[in-house]
Amino acid sequence: MKKVKFLVVALSVTSLLGFFSCTNNSKPAAEVKKIPAFDISTMDKSIKPCEDFDSYVNGNWKKNNPIPGTENSWGSFNILDKETREVKIKGIVNDLLAQNSLAKGSEAQQITDYYRSYMDTSIIEKRGISPITPLLDKILAIKDISELIALSGELDQLGFSGPFTVGVGPDDRNSTMNAVFMGQGGLSLGDRNYYENKDSSMVKIRAEFVKHVDFMFSLAEWKVTDPGKTILDFETSLALIQLKNFEMRDPVKMYNKIASSELHLLAPEINWEGYYKNYGLKTDTVIVHDKNYVKNLNQLLKSTPTEVLKCYYRWHLLSAYANVLPYAFYSESFHFYGTIMYGVKKQRPRAERAIITVNNRLGMPLGKLFAAKYFPESSKKKVSDMIENVRAAYRDRIEKLSWMSAPTKEKAKEKLAAFSWKIGYPDTWKDYSTIDIQADKLVENSMQISLWEHRDMLARVGKPVDKKEWGMSPQTINAYNNPTNNEIVFPAAILQPPFFNPDADDAINYGGIIAVIGHEITHGFDDQGAKYDGTGNLRNWWTPADSTNFAALGKKMENYFAAIEVTKGFKIDGKLTLGENIADLGGLTLGYYALEKSMEGKKRPEPIDGFTPEQRFFLGWAQVWRENMTNESLISQVQTDPHTPARWRINAPLLLMKEFNEAFGCKGATADSMRIVIW
Numbered sequence: 001m002k003k004v005k006f007l008v009v010a011l012s013v014t015s016l017l018g019f020f021s022c023t024n025n026s027k028p029a030a031e032v033k034k035i036p037a038f039d040i041s042t043m044d045k046s047i048k049p050c051e052d053f054d055s056y057v058n059g060n061w062k063k064n065n066p067i068p069g070t071e072n073s074w075g076s077f078n079i080l081d082k083e084t085r086e087v088k089i090k091g092i093v094n095d096l097l098a099q100n101s102l103a104k105g106s107e108a109q110q111i112t113d114y115y116r117s118y119m120d121t122s123i124i125e126k127r128g129i130s131p132i133t134p135l136l137d138k139i140l141a142i143k144d145i146s147e148l149i150a151l152s153g154e155l156d157q158l159g160f161s162g163p164f165t166v167g168v169g170p171d172d173r174n175s176t177m178n179a180v181f182m183g184q185g186g187l188s189l190g191d192r193n194y195y196e197n198k199d200s201s202m203v204k205i206r207a208e209f210v211k212h213v214d215f216m217f218s219l220a221e222w223k224v225t226d227p228g229k230t231i232l233d234f235e236t237s238l239a240l241i242q243l244k245n246f247e248m249r250d251p252v253k254m255y256n257k258i259a260s261s262e263l264h265l266l267a268p269e270i271n272w273e274g275y276y277k278n279y280g281l282k283t284d285t286v287i288v289h290d291k292n293y294v295k296n297l298n299q300l301l302k303s304t305p306t307e308v309l310k311c312y313y314r315w316h317l318l319s320a321y322a323n324v325l326p327y328a329f330y331s332e333s334f335h336f337y338g339t340i341m342y343g344v345k346k347q348r349p350r351a352e353r354a355i356i357t358v359n360n361r362l363g364m365p366l367g368k369l370f371a372a373k374y375f376p377e378s379s380k381k382k383v384s385d386m387i388e389n390v391r392a393a394y395r396d397r398i399e400k401l402s403w404m405s406a407p408t409k410e411k412a413k414e415k416l417a418a419f420s421w422k423i424g425y426p427d428t429w430k431d432y433s434t435i436d437i438q439a440d441k442l443v444e445n446s447m448q449i450s451l452w453e454h455r456d457m458l459a460r461v462g463k464p465v466d467k468k469e470w471g472m473s474p475q476t477i478n479a480y481n482n483p484t485n486n487e488i489v490f491p492a493a494i495l496q497p498p499f500f501n502p503d504a505d506d507a508i509n510y511g512g513i514i515a516v517i518g519h520e521i522t523h524g525f526d527d528q529g530a531k532y533d534g535t536g537n538l539r540n541w542w543t544p545a546d547s548t549n550f551a552a553l554g555k556k557m558e559n560y561f562a563a564i565e566v567t568k569g570f571k572i573d574g575k576l577t578l579g580e581n582i583a584d585l586g587g588l589t590l591g592y593y594a595l596e597k598s599m600e601g602k603k604r605p606e607p608i609d610g611f612t613p614e615q616r617f618f619l620g621w622a623q624v625w626r627e628n629m630t631n632e633s634l635i636s637q638v639q640t641d642p643h644t645p646a647r648w649r650i651n652a653p654l655l656l657m658k659e660f661n662e663a664f665g666c667k668g669a670t671a672d673s674m675r676i677v678i679w
């Protein structure tokens, strides 16, 4: 629960809560073995590549790699994440556990004692919910809404999220300075869609949610009548006044800077003074995502009985800490948030969950040790060279675009020339030594980390942005584009096969890491990123005619993806996924032309396993995105996530590309009218 506002556009679905992991059967390899660039036994050649490229390339792989019971999906990202976690991270933790008398406040002490506190089930069971009782008592003692809002300022310091969230991050219109933001929050089911969609699967989830809340209340021995229905009713009212997820993709609409004093006019029922005082925050201005939401929230809180709101806050507190409370709470929470919502059948063993939790909560202290051990400096040079090649390919593409006029092309090239990159891990590490971690205080440890994060966030208010900061730990299998910094970032852990394989032929790497780099660069020029200039400020640099052309191309993409049904009753949300789809098409195009450029004037590489370099480029892309997924997760992804599900990240953009159709001789298979060229 990170409160610092990082406007980060990630490559892939960010990992789910620490409910799921996999059992560890893998052992560290005795020696480094070469990983094949592409294994043709994964293919199903009975399928026609032009009809279903995912099944053609990954058909046998999918058959032979069912989703483990402890997972909601299984693909390249999951496998690499599992290996990184269970071999490298576990190895680091095990080495530290073998050491004696570690200095208090050192990364080693914090990691090992947090791990021990997670593993010591006898203490966890003995303490019950007593570690959160003082906070619960404070909620119970509340007399009116004013007191409740003031108390929520204290709860929010612990990473708790009520109906509104307050965070600090770069000011989109003055990106070198930090600003305070206020947005919506506080939904147990995460997204408005889960409250209003009438599909039977969603009706079932809501019914199960009611049962889940009731059961959690009974485990805590709280005597409240129908808490589940009370919470669902309140959260449904809350959800219906919130922005839809695709609406939050418009950074111009989301930017409403007001004087802090104006909050009192928008929402007089909310005790802002009390909230800010307990939250520890002083600010003259705040950037509100949606003023109407603040107004409507005022009405909703005014018309809701205090007892209902107290019930709601108790529920959120209990649910937020369920993972670190006695087993019965974790197990029930897993049943709902793992099995019901994502189709995960089996719980992960406790030791696996301990590693995941330590990795999630102490990601940077652990990442410091990870980077020192596992990231060769030579990789930095290799990847930075690749980034510069893609930058050059992008420049060529911009010059050739037929839909964009010369003045906008100049501005686009300026922005392109200005972006920076980060590779591997941060140059400097923050001081985490004040986080007080104790081997027998699991809940308090979680709170201490949240408090450290909170203080770290408050220290930014009114200060310049630290442009060197990272928004992901080095051991994360992902990448991101940060538009307010005009930068792309590649953590150490993604620079491994199948994304980047030093032993592979170029074509496979161009379809893997190079297309991924192209994807991240293109985010600076997708429907959202294109609204920011080269200095990371939200400022229009487009001529009106070019802006209209770009929007029309986006509309074509939106309609194309919105027609795809991924499972019965659920289609891709063309608006929500637009930025990612533009980035995939852009990344593929850039990767492809960077490969062509790299072969210019050289002897053409011989086909490998009968595939030309162009064909292998697309095999490389499909290998990266191969994935099996539970139906529940698929439904969740299309309703809440800006990324198109993996199968259609392969099949959908390729059919738009004449380069793909040519490589596999699909001429006539797709109409020219389907082709879309944006970048």
Ligand SMILES: [Zn+2]
Pocket (backbone or CB within 6 Å): 009, 010, 011, 012, 519, 523, 580, 583
């Ligand atoms: Zn992306």
